[in-house]
Amino acid sequence: MPSSKYLIFLGCAVPYRVSAYEISARKVLTKLGVELVEMPEFNCCGLPLDPVSHETMLILAARNIALAEQEGLNIITLCPGCAGTLKKVNRILKEDKALREQINGHLKESGLEFKGTITVKHIAQVLTEDVGIDNIKKAVVKPLTMLKVAEHVGCHLLRPKEYIGFDDPEDPKILRNLIEATGATCLDYIDETECCGAPSVGVSDKIALQLARDKLSHVKLVDAQALITICAFCHIMFDTNELRIEKLFNEVYGIPILHYPQLLGLALGIAPEELAFNELRVNASKLLQQISEGAK
Amino acid sequence: MRSYRGYLLMTENATPVVKDNMREPIRASEINPKFKYELIKQHGSEKLLKCFQCGTCTSDCPVARYSDSYRPRTILHMAKLGLKDRVLKSDTLWLCAACFTCTDRCPQDVEVASVIRVLRNLAAEEGIFPQVFRDQCESVLESGYAYKIPDLRIKKRESLGLPPLPKGNPESIKKSLKGVKFMKHMENKGDSNAKQ
Secondary structure, three states, X not given: OOOEEEEEEOOOHHHXXXXXXXXXXXXXXXXXXXXXXXXXXXXXXXXXXXOOOHHHHHHHHHHHHHHHHHHOOEEEEOOHHHHHHHHHHHHHHHHOHHHHHHHHHHHHOOOOOOOOOOOEEEHHHHHHHHHOHHHHHHHOOOOOOOOEEEEEXXXXXXXXXXXXXXXXXXXXXXXXXXXXXXXXXXXXXXXXXXXXXXXXXXXXHHHHHHHHHHHHHHHHHOOOOOEEEOOHHHHHHHHHOHHHHHHHHOOOOOOOEEEHHXXXXXXXOOOHHHHOHHHOOOOOHHHHXXXXXXXX | OOOOOHHHHOHHHHHHHHHHHHHOOOOHHHOOOOHHHHHOOOOOOOOHHHOOOOOHHHHOOHHHHHOOOOOHHHHHHHHHHOOHHHHHOOHHHHHOOOOOHHHHHOOOOOOHHHHHHXXXXXXXXXXXXXXXXXXXXXXXXXXXXXXXXXXXXXHHHHHOOOOOOOEOOHHHHHHHOOOOHXXXXXXXXXXXXXXX
């Protein structure tokens, strides 16, 4: 298996709310030969403050990139928001010399400099490009052929296309291919590429929950046994809020929401206890039972 | 999901203001014909003038589907007309979820979501922004993280077999952010000038 080495950039939402994502991602990446190095220092990627101050976002993102450059390593992120922001800023500052000088003027105050020497990748991209779908398939010891699941790619992994530049945001394949590599079937459903609603939380919870509800109802319509996410915020929207949405709209979903590394981990033969299934709000024990029965 | 203090200040609770703001007749005295030229100098809204009001942004917007008032096409039109005050004081400006669907589908290559971000930035510079951003900015200045991660969570990492969290270095962050216009709103803590 090819080896690769990355600084792991956790962001804020992962350590704040979704440790199951981090636990399972670390297990899976290590197992597939991706070496993870801890960030020596870190700050918010900048995205949450972009709406009020683009300059603040640029400085915060550039700080992180500059810190990683000092270590001489590329960045892997779990959160697509962090990945998108760091990628975009990395590109803008590499191309726009005047802006780079302006931002470096700010970083100089704390002894940092953006040079433009590293790249940033999201975990889905590392799994696809560095490890490779074929190698994942080879590493699978417990194919999940008994499972029919749905995917939720989310927005920031692929949009805006101009800055992210891989896969097709209108008909994405990246997560689908990763799911199918585990042996599971990935079902189609209405508005598969739509937003989960998370960014509207705090400004309009009502709209945010409506959007999440739409997705859950479409996923239920195709009888998916689970919904697979690859983003901390999307996961919070569906998992943490599923019960709340059920109450609010007087509906029942009962759909477990798994972080993709949890699904992959099961296929790689890692025990569910090690993949933090107990951290999920929507109980996945029935799903785990179906998998273990199906495997017999 | 946390309920933010900002929630009370914005959107559904302030819907009548939004409706009045958007539907009042336009007075010639409100129009600032040079506003659009200000906007096209900013990163992200350079192509605003190419917008020909086709409405792709609004018809594909997931938020517009559930909001009575948020219409990206209307916001861009108001900005082009020069209704600066009206657009900057509008609550609807803050409803964009930044999913970038409008940006990716605009037939004129206008970065619609970025134009909205530029308008939000201008409003924020004047002190008009939802509380949730003040909370997150305060948290970044205090800890480096956008959310205040409880000590219990940080301690729990060890029992979960996770390495300690990297240091946030707030002192260094504050130094880097010196001179950023928006930061003037973060200096007077407790003096809530959000959404006046």
